[in-house]
Amino acid sequence: MLEISELRKTFAGGPGAPGGKLALDGVSFSVRPGEMYGFVGANGAGKTTTMRIVMGVLQADSGSVSWQGRPLGYDARQRFGYMPEERGLYQKMRVGQQIEYFGRLHGLSATAAKKATDDLLQRLGLIERRNDAVQALSLGNQQRVQLAVALVHDPEVLILDEPFSGLDPIAVDALAAALQERCRSGVPVIFSSHQLELVERLCDSVGIVSSGRMVATGTVEELRAAEGGTTVVAVRDPAPGWADGLPGTVTVDGDLHILRTNTGDGQELLRRAMKAGAVERFGAEHPSLTEIFKEAVA
Numbered sequence: 001m002l003e004i005s006e007l008r009k010t011f012a013g014g015p016g017a018p019g020g021k022l023a024l025d026g027v028s029f030s031v032r033p034g035e036m037y038g039f040v041g042a043n044g045a046g047k048t049t050t051m052r053i054v055m056g057v058l059q060a061d062s063g064s065v066s067w068q069g070r071p072l073g074y075d076a077r078q079r080f081g082y083m084p085e086e087r088g089l090y091q092k093m094r095v096g097q098q099i100e101y102f103g104r105l106h107g108l109s110a111t112a113a114k115k116a117t118d119d120l121l122q123r124l125g126l127i128e129r130r131n132d133a134v135q136a137l138s139l140g141n142q143q144r145v146q147l148a149v150a151l152v153h154d155p156e157v158l159i160l161d162e163p164f165s166g167l168d169p170i171a172v173d174a175l176a177a178a179l180q181e182r183c184r185s186g187v188p189v190i191f192s193s194h195q196l197e198l199v200e201r202l203c204d205s206v207g208i209v210s211s212g213r214m215v216a217t218g219t220v221e222e223l224r225a226a227e228g229g230t231t232v233v234a235v236r237d238p239a240p241g242w243a244d245g246l247p248g249t250v251t252v253d254g255d256l257h258i259l260r261t262n263t264g265d266g267q268e269l270l271r272r273a274m275k276a277g278a279v280e281r282f283g284a285e286h287p288s289l290t291e292i293f294k295e296a297v298a
């Protein structure tokens with residue numbers, strides 16, 4: 001288990017912020033082996049800072065990070081895979097050479113690094129680009145190379161800062177499949193993203209950070225349950241005043257009147273709607289992750 005506990009970080013102040021900038025104010029969450037964890041938050045919420053602290057790029061003022069019950073140190077971090085926000089590829093180096101090079105840096109033999117590179121190039125649809133310089137690749141393909149660099153040493157944990165940003169749907173699927181495969185083999189995967197539909201589709205758990213604090217964490221189902229469901233009834237051409245006294249709000253679309261409420265007795269609502277006109281729809285509506293997110297950070 002990767003455990004992130006009570007991380008606090010203030011950046012030293014500059015001329016515009018003499019008191020310093022509180023970036024993390026007690027960020028805690030944990031990720032189990034084989035769990036895909038989506039780390040979401042508005043711009044400047046603290047995602048990159050958290051990931052940098054986990055990877056040892058930054059030091060926290062206080063708090064701790066542990067992996068498999070032990071404080072996370074240099075050796076264990078060497079076995080992590082990391083895709084930093086600032087990316088970090090050698091633009092003039094050839095694609096294959098680059099991935100092999102990072103494999104060697106992580107301690108792979110030349111043969112193992114070459115084999116891992118070949119596998120990844122194949123899987124990520126880059127095999128034809130093996131001998132091209134990185135700078136000749138499109139942004140999306142450079143991102144695939146960056147992922148290959150994070151995966152080449154078969155990491156125990158994956159930490160990815162916005163891995164899907166700027167990718168076309170085909171590249172998103174290729175990258176998602178590569179991450180899901182790692183998850184299935186027991187690797188915890190944490191990634192940050194602003195693409196909430198993607199997070200909802202891929203992640204077992206989600207953490208929402210706002211102004212350096214965790215405001216929600218759990219499975220998407222748990223977050224939904226905490227938010228509460230909405231009952232919806234749609235009636236065609238109802239008698240005037242049909243919804244008087246009922247809780248919720250009515251929207252009108254042509255002759256269809258739609259009432260949404262998260263309080264009250266659903267059966268009573270249905271009875272009133274059936275009396276008023278032809279009921280076209282009745283049921284529960286669950287909030288999307290985007291709606292949960294907006295509510296949590298409001």
Ligand SMILES: Nc1ncnc2c1ncn2[C@@H]1O[C@H](COP(=O)(O)OP(=O)(O)OP(=O)(O)O)[C@@H](O)[C@H]1O
Nearest residue numbers: 011021022023041042043044045046047048049050
């Ligand atoms: N090196 C730094 N010096 C000063 N302030 C910083 C530094 N790095 C981050 N911050 C500030 O810390 C806060 C958290 O930033 P961080 O980059 O972690 O947010 P984020 O959630 O990753 O945002 P985004 O979604 O925009 O990438 C922001 O207010 C940011 O301006």
